[in-house]
Amino acid sequence: MSKKLIYFDLKGLGESLRYILHYGGIQFEDVRISHSEWPTKKNEVPSPFGKLPVLVDGDRILNQSMAIARYLGRGLDLVPADPWDEAAVDAVILTLNDLMASTSGVFREQDAAKKEALKKELVDETIPFYFTRFQNILKENNGHIGKKLTWADFVFVGVVELIEEFLQVNIQGNYPAVKELVNKIHNLPGVKEHIANRK
């Protein structure tokens, strides 16, 4: 059945899904909606809670980037077979989601001084707290989130790139194991060609 990934015309939460789709050699339509089109297209896009990304597979629609990544991973042998190992990578990505959610306060804050203070706390305290631990997990697993390549590696890389871009922070420079995983994912077959061709 024909697949479509619908997202905004940016990397954001959609890029890790594009990585997985290209890595898996899955034919899909990479539908991109510009922010200027969004208000008018919002009601046409088949999204159960009005948010993107969504994966359209024939007449079925799946929302939530983590659910989509896991679903695609299920078909590509990118989910650990052992239930505990499966849950362990889930937990890392859910923790990363919490961190990502905590960055949104910076964008919502209107007061410039408070915004700067929130950003400083994130960059000086929160990000080091989490990424020191994420890096230890990578080191324990030969550079992966789990014991082998999983959907979680793709999502992790996508979120690192998103946080670096949105907050203008250098995570890869401070955490070499994170940088290695980004490079590993970027050089996978399919992903490499996608990155070479993207705008």
Add this chain to the structure above:
Amino acid sequence: MSKKLIYFDLKGLGESLRYILHYGGIQFEDVRISHSEWPTKKNEVPSPFGKLPVLVDGDRILNQSMAIARYLGRGLDLVPADPWDEAAVDAVILTLNDLMASTSGVFREQDAAKKEALKKELVDETIPFYFTRFQNILKENNGHIGKKLTWADFVFVGVVELIEEFLQVNIQGNYPAVKELVNKIHNLPGVKEHIANRK
């Protein structure tokens, strides 16, 4: 192996895990830490990112309530067998997590008038937007989040109870299908006895 669920001495994010453990007839130690003990116990508790709940299973530790619920569900036939159906219930719970995360702004806001405005928006707009859609999902699935009883039903009920308590809003009164699911979970074997015995 001996299992422990470590959480605060409240329902919060831990209660749905207690429901699943009791429903499954799984022997576990229900370790509860009071908020006053937390600062001193924080460094003793085996939590990879310093947060609760965690599930301890022998010498292994799993964090993140959604990952724990799914893992427990895997062993109790509470995960849909079909990968798309599995992902569809993931997406509902991840959406509910987003909603829950958006409530945290109310608690962080220091200014009383702004706090009240944020709460009003949540109660008058955000909660109805989401719960109208959640209720439609329940109606399409004979009262469940997925096509049968899954871990997601337990988590959904736990989060509804949490939002009702924290925001002092009446969700069950406004969405009868939600109330039905709460009652269904509360009356499951194991859960029923747990609720009758809890403080």
